[in-house]
Amino acid sequence: IPNRSHRVADQIQRDVAEPIRELKDPRIGMVTLNAVEVTPDYAHAKIYFSLLVGDPQESEVALNEAAGYVRNALFKRLQIHTVPT
Numbered sequence: 001i002p003n004r005s006h007r008v009a010d011q012i013q014r015d016v017a018e019p020i021r022e023l024k025d026p027r028i029g030m031v032t033l034n035a036v037e038v039t040p041d042y043a044h045a046k047i048y049f050s051l052l053v054g055d056p057q058e059s060e061v062a063l064n065e066a067a068g069y070v071r072n073a074l075f076k077r078l079q080i081h082t083v084p085t
Helices: 002-022 056-065 067-077
Strands: 031-038 045-051
Touching: 002 031, 002 045, 002 067, 045 056, 056 067
Parallel strands: none
Antiparallel strands: 031 045
């Protein structure tokens, strides 16, 4: 059901914003989440972001390093069986 994956992607986009704001990594600038793509099996999500302030490469590295923390925070918020990596 393509509609469900859109709903899941929208939910992820909303729910991932707060844990990202909570990160204390100075390399992460002012991040805006633009879009989320979820694979059909919900195993992976790709999150697209833009920056108002900061270095895009450094922010990307820092966000990828924090992915485990963000996924854990997402797991607590999302009411789905599999939380994407």
